[in-house]
Amino acid sequence: MTIKSDHLYSEMQSMLAELRPQANQLDRLQLSENGQGNQTQTEFGVMLKSAIDSINNLQMDAGELRNRLEMGDQSVSLAQVMIASQKASIAFEAGVQVRNKVVDAYEKIMNMPV
Numbered sequence: 001m002t003i004k005s006d007h008l009y010s011e012m013q014s015m016l017a018e019l020r021p022q023a024n025q026l027d028r029l030q031l032s033e034n035g036q037g038n039q040t041q042t043e044f045g046v047m048l049k050s051a052i053d054s055i056n057n058l059q060m061d062a063g064e065l066r067n068r069l070e071m072g073d074q075s076v077s078l079a080q081v082m083i084a085s086q087k088a089s090i091a092f093e094a095g096v097q098v099r100n101k102v103v104d105a106y107e108k109i110m111n112m113p114v
Contacts, residue, residue: 015054051095051098055091055092058084059088059092061084061088065081065085066084
């Protein structure tokens with residue numbers, strides 16, 4: 001099985017396009033509550049929360065498929081379970097890498113002389 005980067009990139013772009021309306025709605029809510037707001041900070045927070053929720057959903061779906069296969073559900077194949085498991089694993093690894101980069105950037109900023 002080969003994974004093409006073009007397909008992954010287009011899938012990430014479509015996920016981002018789905019998130020933008022949600023982020024805009026949250027921005028409008030926060031601006032109406034506060035009267036003002038930092039849009040960049042809000043967008044990053046929404047995007048980060050959405051990414052973590054997406055990783056969690058992939059993990060939960062993979063676990064559910066695994067349980068259904070173990071219980072003998074004929075509508076679930078081993079291939080579906082393995083694909084879902086690998087998607088969840090890749091998403092988790094990507095999340096860990098993003099977290100590591102954020103922590104590294106934070107440490108660099110904190111070590112800057114003022």
